[in-house]
Amino acid sequence: MSVSRSEANAASVIALVDLLTKVIAKPSDHLNSASLNHALTSQGALAAYESLELGIRRASLNTQKKACDFCLGGFAVLDSLRRRARESIANAKTQARHSGKRTKEGLLLRVTEQEQEIQLLLEDLQLLQRAFERRSMQARSYAESSKVPSIIALCRAEQREIDTGLDLRRKVFEASNVRPIVRP
Structure with a gap:
């Protein structure tokens, strides 16, 4: 074939x-x-x-x-x-060159690497939040466009349940709060 x-x-x-x-x-x-x-x-x-x-x-x-x-x-x-x-x-x-060193330079490099990793994770979180919000809006839109009261009510109830679960997060990130780390 x-x-x-x-x-x-x-x-x-x-x-x-x-x-x-x-x-x-x-x-x-x-x-x-x-x-x-x-x-x-x-x-x-x-x-x-x-x-x-x-x-x-x-x-x-x-x-x-x-x-x-x-x-x-x-x-x-x-x-x-x-x-x-x-x-x-x-x-x-870079890590291979500085591995095992406990110098000020090595520690500053490690801090910089960790700040970069944190920044990447914050950007990923922001993308996930946008995708989640878009999916939620689409679900609401589809339910409302169906014009079936039971579907609309079910969608609202399930979205309230999801929102309640998200309220349990220890740290809430607003999309506007995701900014690059600025070093003094």
Whole structure:
């Protein structure tokens, strides 16, 4: 059975996503891979990256973007993973250079890294809150457009229950409160 070119490109993109996810999770395993490190430098370099044993094929940037649209919903997902993998490897290299040091420089570096991680988590939280609020508005809109009183009442009751559960959070983040950490 023959696989179409678009299916092969999509499979290659999926394999690339898998590799980038592994790099983000455990960058120390990929510190010495010169070809991978070069591929993470730009979108074009990533498109040109090839690892046949992992199922990743070289492609033009436009071809890779089309494959991403097909299987990931957009190229931004792959590019975000590329940038995060590049940052993970850079952080791992920095940690390797400063590991075991209890100098002022090493501690300041650790504080900076933790501040960056906190900032990423705050940005992720903001994105999740936006997605949750949008889903809630869509659910309300769909229930109201049905014009069925029982569905509208059920939607309101279930959303009140969810809101009550969210009120139990220890720290509430308003979207306007998510700002970069500013060092004095």
